[in-house]
Amino acid sequence: MEQATFAAGCFWGVENTFRQVKGVTSTTAGYTGGHFPNPCYLDVCARITGHAEAVRVDYDPALISYEKLLKVFWNCHDPTQFNRQGPDRGEQYRSVIFYHSPEQEQMARASKQKLQIADNYDKDIVTEIKPAGEFYLAEEYHQQYIEKKRRKS
Template identity: 55%
Template sequence: MLTLACLLLLFTPQIAQSAESAKTDSATFAAGCFWCVEAQFLQLEGVSKVVSGYTGGHVANPTYKAVCTGKTGHAEAISIVYDPAVITYDELLEAFFVAHDPTQLNRQGNDVGTQYRSAIFYHSAAQKEKAEYYIRKLDEENIYPKKIVTEVAPMEKFYVAEEYHQNYYNLNKNQGYCQFVITPKLEKFKKVFKDKLKESK
């Protein structure tokens, strides 16, 4: 059976990516607790910045406490700044689908609620096209036992989360959630992307 990485490589669509000529570009993903996802994407060569925050909701300037109620409509998300000459949007999508289970609706593991939904917030028509393409292909090839439920929506307003959420894992590695939830996910992620990690260069 093809690995996810091989499948994405095989199915890479011939879609023009104008960002290739740009110095940096942006991507925004929601894949459960932003502490986990931030820690994963910070590992990748070509990713210069990852910010945790909230997007996709209807309340201005939401707080973490408000988002946790599930009533603001926001998802916990990460905003990524990356160099498309080093890592492509296709590779970021690959990392996104490895970083979490995109078939779980409004939850990741024990984190339950719409704020933990799987979502790709696209910044351009090209990003939208690629996101929809990969979801369709992954479903067609039955890579997951269930259908992907990832939301694909336009990036609108991103609210930066409170300071204590930023770089949370690296600053709190001894905390229980970090040890028992984030560390195992991070180690698995690093094995899959061992040739694309900053520390491998």
């Protein structure tokens, strides 16, 4: 198993998207990329942590490649929106690829460059590419949030 970590707006939708991908064995909503230890949702929303809402993706590289996960990432949000996605605004909603190895960094940078050159967007891609750091689990009610909501309906 390998890990990938992505931030692309509210982690509820991002996590749900990756959970549907064959080869993904688990997903976890959390916070990363900031400077504040052990943040809670209210800390992150207060914009005092520097963290992004992110999703850690555990996957089987025999079933899905990191390159394919990058395609899912690019397609599940608008990478030209700075510190926001749709109505959600703030640094916690920024677009970031957190790489876990030099190979992931290289693939992430190449995919971003390829997407920018493809000229699919009217604006520049603002997605950051940063090394993965400490990942703090989001509260239990955020985990698989969309699935939980569907079950209650």
